[in-house]
Amino acid sequence: MxxxxxxxxxxxxxxxxxxxxxxxxxxxxxxxxxxxxxxxxxxxxxxxxxxxxxxxxxxxxxxxxxxxxxxxxxxxxxxxxxxxxxxxxxxxxxHVQLLEDRRTLQAVERALRDLEPTPVTGAGPEGMFIGPLAAKLGIRPATLRKWELAGLVRPRRDTRTGYRVYDEADVRDARLVHQLRRGGYLLVHIAPLIAQVRAAGGLEPLEAALSDWRGRLSARGxxxxxxxxxxxxxxxxxxxxxxxxxxxx
Structure with missing residues (x-):
């Protein structure tokens, strides 16, 4: 020394x-x-x-x-x-990682703001089929099938016809995936958010998680x-x- x-x-x-x-x-x-x-x-x-x-x-x-x-x-x-x-x-x-985390949070918050509550339209009493949902989102049915393979949407199958049926929660998830994809996020990055939405029981309970996330980023800064x-x-x-x-x- x-x-x-x-x-x-x-x-x-x-x-x-x-x-x-x-x-x-x-x-x-x-x-x-x-x-x-x-x-x-x-x-x-x-x-x-x-x-x-x-x-x-x-x-x-x-x-x-x-x-x-x-x-x-x-x-x-x-x-x-x-x-x-x-x-x-x-x-x-x-600092770069913190900035990226802030941008991710902002993108999620924007996506959630754009998901104003809307009823499931164009569906029978048991839900919406893949064609009407794809048309509602402005995407192809094949895109919804790809999201399903990635675990981002989980429609059930009609017992009589075998068709996919999307209930209100499925439509919510599909709309959220659509917003995030438009924001440039990859499916692998969207999956954890969808899991949080499901675990929270919907979008409203997720607001508390986002607030906590925001607080943790501020504390880190x-x-x-x-x-x-x-x-x-x-x-x-x-x-x-x-x-x-x-x-x-």
Missing amino acids: GKNLKSRERLRPVDLARGHGLSTQAVRNYEEAGILPAADRTPHGYRTYTSLHARALRAFLALVPGHGHRTATSIMRAVNQGAVDEALRLIDES RAMLTGAAELEAYLGEHAPTGGARAFGS
């Missing part, structure tokens, strides 16, 4: 652990994973940490809520190896800001100026 680290106040693993509600083993694990810089050792082999390690630990724990444990680990490891540009690239990727502030403090005080030079060398 550099002379600047040795001159700092020495901390024991338990000192770091207590300050963050962690076990001493967790602190050791973080050091071994490269999340913390390597610790000095006493003549008897005991680890000694400094305020640098405390700041690194604060930065890591602040990064986790916004970026996840794996990415936060990779960010800190890159910083401690002097690869600051790589750490910044990882942060950029997390704010957590990224907090993590960035802690990482900047760590970088500003201790990171090397040369991107290729090892941290603490």
